[in-house]
Amino acid sequence: MTIDAQILSALRNAEDGSVSGGELSQRLGISRAAIWSRIEEMRSLGYEIEASPHEGYRLRNVPDVLHADDLLSRLGKTKVIGRDIRVFQETTSTNDVIEKLARDGVKEGVVVFAESQSKGRGRLGRKWVSPLRKGLWFSVLLRPDLRPQEAIQLMIAGATALARAIRDETGLSPEIKWPNDILINGRKVAGLLTELSAELDHVNYIILGIGVDVNLNASDFSSELRKLATSLKIEKGHSIDRASLAAAALRELDADYARITTGHFEAVSDEWEELCSTLGRNIGIRIGDRVLQGRAESLDSDGALLLRTQHGRLERIIGGDVTVKK
Amino acid sequence: MTIDAQILSALRNAEDGSVSGGELSQRLGISRAAIWSRIEEMRSLGYEIEASPHEGYRLRNVPDVLHADDLLSRLGKTKVIGRDIRVFQETTSTNDVIEKLARDGVKEGVVVFAESQSKGRGRLGRKWVSPLRKGLWFSVLLRPDLRPQEAIQLMIAGATALARAIRDETGLSPEIKWPNDILINGRKVAGLLTELSAELDHVNYIILGIGVDVNLNASDFSSELRKLATSLKIEKGHSIDRASLAAAALRELDADYARITTGHFEAVSDEWEELCSTLGRNIGIRIGDRVLQGRAESLDSDGALLLRTQHGRLERIIGGDVTVKK
Numbered sequence: 001m002t003i004d005a006q007i008l009s010a011l012r013n014a015e016d017g018s019v020s021g022g023e024l025s026q027r028l029g030i031s032r033a034a035i036w037s038r039i040e041e042m043r044s045l046g047y048e049i050e051a052s053p054h055e056g057y058r059l060r061n062v063p064d065v066l067h068a069d070d071l072l073s074r075l076g077k078t079k080v081i082g083r084d085i086r087v088f089q090e091t092t093s094t095n096d097v098i099e100k101l102a103r104d105g106v107k108e109g110v111v112v113f114a115e116s117q118s119k120g121r122g123r124l125g126r127k128w129v130s131p132l133r134k135g136l137w138f139s140v141l142l143r144p145d146l147r148p149q150e151a152i153q154l155m156i157a158g159a160t161a162l163a164r165a166i167r168d169e170t171g172l173s174p175e176i177k178w179p180n181d182i183l184i185n186g187r188k189v190a191g192l193l194t195e196l197s198a199e200l201d202h203v204n205y206i207i208l209g210i211g212v213d214v215n216l217n218a219s220d221f222s223s224e225l226r227k228l229a230t231s232l233k234i235e236k237g238h239s240i241d242r243a244s245l246a247a248a249a250l251r252e253l254d255a256d257y258a259r260i261t262t263g264h265f266e267a268v269s270d271e272w273e274e275l276c277s278t279l280g281r282n283i284g285i286r287i288g289d290r291v292l293q294g295r296a297e298s299l300d301s302d303g304a305l306l307l308r309t310q311h312g313r314l315e316r317i318i319g320g321d322v323t324v325k326k
Numbered sequence: 327m328t329i330d331a332q333i334l335s336a337l338r339n340a341e342d343g344s345v346s347g348g349e350l351s352q353r354l355g356i357s358r359a360a361i362w363s364r365i366e367e368m369r370s371l372g373y374e375i376e377a378s379p380h381e382g383y384r385l386r387n388v389p390d391v392l393h394a395d396d397l398l399s400r401l402g403k404t405k406v407i408g409r410d411i412r413v414f415q416e417t418t419s420t421n422d423v424i425e426k427l428a429r430d431g432v433k434e435g436v437v438v439f440a441e442s443q444s445k446g447r448g449r450l451g452r453k454w455v456s457p458l459r460k461g462l463w464f465s466v467l468l469r470p471d472l473r474p475q476e477a478i479q480l481m482i483a484g485a486t487a488l489a490r491a492i493r494d495e496t497g498l499s500p501e502i503k504w505p506n507d508i509l510i511n512g513r514k515v516a517g518l519l520t521e522l523s524a525e526l527d528h529v530n531y532i533i534l535g536i537g538v539d540v541n542l543n544a545s546d547f548s549s550e551l552r553k554l555a556t557s558l559k560i561e562k563g564h565s566i567d568r569a570s571l572a573a574a575a576l577r578e579l580d581a582d583y584a585r586i587t588t589g590h591f592e593a594v595s596d597e598w599e600e601l602c603s604t605l606g607r608n609i610g611i612r613i614g615d616r617v618l619q620g621r622a623e624s625l626d627s628d629g630a631l632l633l634r635t636q637h638g639r640l641e642r643i644i645g646g647d648v649t650v651k652k
Contacts, residue, residue, distance in 0.1 A: 148644075198521070198524070
């Protein structure tokens with residue numbers, strides 16, 4: 001962790017909410033003057049840090065911006081994901097940034113956030129609206145020892161972890177719509193995009209891209225989108241702390257990634273099935289030009305959807321556009 | 327086709343071997359002086375082009391270098407593959423070059439050759455020796471409408487097309503060793519590397535990398551490799567025309583790619599099965615840390631190998647290192 005992250009972490013975890021400059025100086029191994037200078041710097045970014053001669057420093061308020069050090073301090077210790085966090089004010093798409101890092105050989109677990117994306121994208125190159133500081137738009141680099149057809153496990157883990165983080169942070173009840181959407185009250189609030197680079201029998205790397213509509217207002221959506229999409233703010237009636245949700249999402253993702261890499265994908269997929277509103281429903285699914293009708297029965301061990309068609313056949317589906325029948 | 331390619335093509339296809347400057351000028355729509363200047367340029371590259379006042383131009387000899395225009399003129403008209411050919415004297419790996427082109431949105435079918443590669447690679451990042459002008463090291467960009475697990479079809483097509491081209495150009499009898507090697511008399515003479523960029527249910531692009539040991543001498547191989555690898559020159563006892571083999575390989579590949587994209591993969595895989603020395607044999611196959619033993623029974627409709635294990639189970643294998651039992 002950087003010095004800033006360590007200071008923020010110490011302030012957050014302080015028992016009575018405050019820590020003296022002397023204690024910080026000792027704990028971090030740098031002078032009181034250096035601590036003071038870092039705190040001044042953070043204040044200039046909008047962090048309200050009170051300093052009193054008796055109590056020391058106290059964190060009063062944090063600005064609604066994503067800041068790598070702040071995210072690191074909130075996240076705490078993870079196994080793989082988020083030990084390296086980078087925040088961009090604007091980028092084309094965080095998946096693009098991660099792809100460059102991947103090709104440069106950067107280690108798995110690095111996370112890239114952008115406050116806004118000029119070319120945010122969903123599945124199959126579809127546009128993803130990503131207005132400045134209203135959502136969480138981020139991507140994670142993973143290098144699991146999987147075959148390409150097992151990559152879907154990571155999307156399952158991503159959706160499960162994200163749903164759990166949203167539920168814990170907001171009290172709302174997110175559902176998963178297969179394969180890559182998170183819904184609240186039937187409208188889409190988040191999506192996942194899984195991209196991979198692979199040889200035929202071996203994944204080189206996987207990029208898990210996540211977009212969450214956190215604090216968008218109804219006016220941020222086009223009239224067409226408004227019927228299908230929502231935000232946590234709209235559902236909850238007030239703004240949500242983006243940094244806190246981001247840290248929760250990374251923490252949950254780290255936990256589920258650990259479950260997958262230690263051979264416990266089944267535990268993840270059991271949880272996924274409980275959250276999934278698509279299972280047990282009659283659905284239509286468009287795969288390219290083909291449309292299949294049937295009942296979504298379950299996931300198989302690789303994470304594919306098993307669809308019982310009208311003709312009684314069981315089809316194994318990797319991806320497609322689902323419409324749930326009423 | 328470029329002017330140079332058109333001139334070479336006209337000279338190659340001339341009925342009595344020669345074409346007059348006037349005829350070339352008329353056919354290509356440029357002046358005789360311009361034709362003369364292009365021919366001078368080609369001579370400087372090593373092309374022996376005779377000019378006589380009565381007969382016109384005659385192609386006597388071509389140098390053993392790969393030249394995009396020459397390859398285009400030999401290739402003739404193809405549907406997709408090789409309509410854009412680029413030759414590098416040296417590069418890290420032709421797959422790297424194609425990857426950059428792919429990300430820049432270049433159309434499928436572009437082929438990159440390198441006279442030598444500093445970081446030629448085989449499956450799983452293994453090193454591929456690629457000495458200057460002794461082999462064919464090239465990669466093809468493809469953008470088929472396939473799911474990631476169907477990408478293996480392209481390797482099957484690549485191996486089949488390459489085996490056919492080698493057989494037709496040399497009279498030798500190449501065999502395919504599953505999944506990605508071409509053998510002659512039991513030793514490896516060529517290999518294929520298939521890399522893909524994909525979403526979970528949709529391939530963005532596939533890079534088919536091909537390496538053929540054409541004119542390597544025994545001394546070009548390390549003593550360890552010499553037991554396992556060979557070259558067309560070693561097997562045939564004389565040098566092979568690399569450009570002619572390259573054109574043949576692209577032509578055959580174009581034909582097989584057309585078979586796949588029009589839904590006739592089965593015809594390709596039938597031919598593959600006939601060429602494949604792995605099928606019907608007892609093999610050991612190493613997949614990561616796992617070793618399976620059994621009999622290689624057949625390919626399934628996606629191109630995966632069906633292995634009947636010692637315990638009678640049928641396993642579906644996408645990739646691995648095969649050892650054939652005697």
